[in-house]
Amino acid sequence: MAGxxxxxxxxxxxAGQGRLIEKxxxxxxxxxLDYGGRLIDEHGAIxxxxxxxxxxxxxxDRVILTLGPAEEVDLVREIYRAFxxxxxxxxxIAVDLNRRGISTDLGRPWTRGTVHQIxxxxxxxxxNVWNRRSFKxxxxxxxxxxGMWIRAQDAFAAVVxxxxxxxxxxxxxxRSFRLSDEExxxxxxxxxxxxxxxxxxxxxxxxxxxxxxxxxSRFGSLLRAYGLVGFTPDRDYRYVEINRELxxxxxxxxxxxxxxxxxxxxxxxxxxxxxxxxxxxxxxVSLVIARCVETPTGLLRWxxxxxxxxxxxxxxxxxxxxxxxxxxxxxxxxxxxxxxxxLRLGEENALALDAYRFDDLELLYDIAAPxxxxxxx
Numbered sequence: 273m274a275g276x277x278x279x280x281x282x283x284x285x286x287a288g289q290g291r292l293i294e295k296x297x298x299x300x301x302x303x304x305l306d307y308g309g310r311l312i313d314e315h316g317a318i319x320x321x322x323x324x325x326x327x328x329x330x331x332x333d334r335v336i337l338t339l340g341p342a343e344e345v346d347l348v349r350e351i352y353r354a355f356x357x358x359x360x361x362x363x364x365i366a367v368d369l370n371r372r373g374i375s376t377d378l379g380r381p382w383t384r385g386t387v388h389q390i391x392x393x394x395x396x397x398x399x400n401v402w403n404r405r406s407f408k409x410x411x412x413x414x415x416x417x418x419g420m421w422i423r424a425q426d427a428f429a430a431v432v433x434x435x436x437x438x439x440x441x442x443x444x445x446x447r448s449f450r451l452s453d454e455e456x457x458x459x460x461x462x463x464x465x466x467x468x469x470x471x472x473x474x475x476x477x478x479x480x481x482x483x484x485x486x487x488x489s490r491f492g493s494l495l496r497a498y499g500l501v502g503f504t505p506d507r508d509y510r511y512v513e514i515n516r517e518l519x520x521x522x523x524x525x526x527x528x529x530x531x532x533x534x535x536x537x538x539x540x541x542x543x544x545x546x547x548x549x550x551x552x553x554x555x556x557v558s559l560v561i562a563r564c565v566e567t568p569t570g571l572l573r574w575x576x577x578x579x580x581x582x583x584x585x586x587x588x589x590x591x592x593x594x595x596x597x598x599x600x601x602x603x604x605x606x607x608x609x610x611x612x613x614x615l616r617l618g619e620e621n622a623l624a625l626d627a628y629r630f631d632d633l634e635l636l637y638d639i640a641a642p643x644x645x646x647x648x649x
Contacts, residue, residue, distance in 0.1 A: 461501040
């Protein structure tokens with residue numbers, strides 16, 4: 273009966289989230305390039321704007337996307353025009369932006385991959401899309417086919433015209449749509465000969481190549497595509513590029529944690545010497561980024577290494593997605609329960625571990641927020 277109740281509740285929650293998406297409300301919205309979040313109550317009245325790191329405080333409130341600063345809107349439009357009308361590649365656009373001293377919304381240099389993500393993100397044409405991936409109870413996390421996606425067109429103000437967005441998508445799609453399996457492998461083999469190694473990041477940062485997701489979709493997994501071109505990844509050598517990119521992500525994620533704590537009223541600051549965040553002068557927080565590793569059988573694993581010399585009161589573990597591009601969930605481990613310097617996580621773990629798993633860090637921000645006590649008469 274308990275299992276059946278959980279399944280029924282899951283169906284109801286999913287349906288409710290789908291209706292919110294169709295109404296144009298953003299699920300888990302964060303401040304992003306050229307967009308800001310506007311907070312509205314259950315009656316549709318505007319309550320204010322959300323900046324980076326800020327979260328809604330009431331369950332009945334909703335978040336919708338609104339156009340951000342004019343200079344960011346103009347930048348995204350410039351990227352689309354340069355790609356579609358002027359014929360520049362993603363790499364050429366990234367080089368030009370870096371040469372002009374323009375950084376991303378996270379304050380990092382532009383790469384081919386970051387430009388590519390802007391060109392394929394449907395939010396820039398005003399569409400609200402959800403359910404690209406799903407993670408049902410007792411099931412593995414899966415990538416859903418486009419027919420299962422929940423999409424609301426023109427849900428909020430568009431940054432670029434739909435014709436321009438569709439033109440960019442057509443150019444990108446044409447790279448692999450007409451290629452045979454052998455042609456795709458030939459391109460991958462040539463890239464391997466040039467770079468000496470292969471990874472999802474190496475593929476996505478190379479001009480004229482289908483994306484890593486295209487190889488994953490066409491051949492079942494990147495590992496199988498690697499094997500077909502004669503590349504056998506060595507553990508230490510294969511992840512050099514990924515580790516380098518994850519080290520670049522660490523300051524940005526740490527800054528988001530700081531912003532989230534401060535947005536809820538906490539006094540949070542970074543102890544640069546110990547590489548920790550001190551919250552309200554009461555406890556410390558450390559951040560660990562867990563790289564995702566795909567096994568030969570297609571399972572996902574995360575190997576964690578804790579620096580116990582830091583002795584933080586709470587360790588945040590950001591588990592990266594299968595592409596190692598962004599976190600998709602978090603673990604909050606208190607020091608009292610950390611009995612080992614190493615830990616291995618799978619897609620599903622025992623309750624003793626998954627009890628510490630959260631989709632976001634709102635719980636941490638809530639429990640850290642100072643609560644004023646009334647004066648005692």
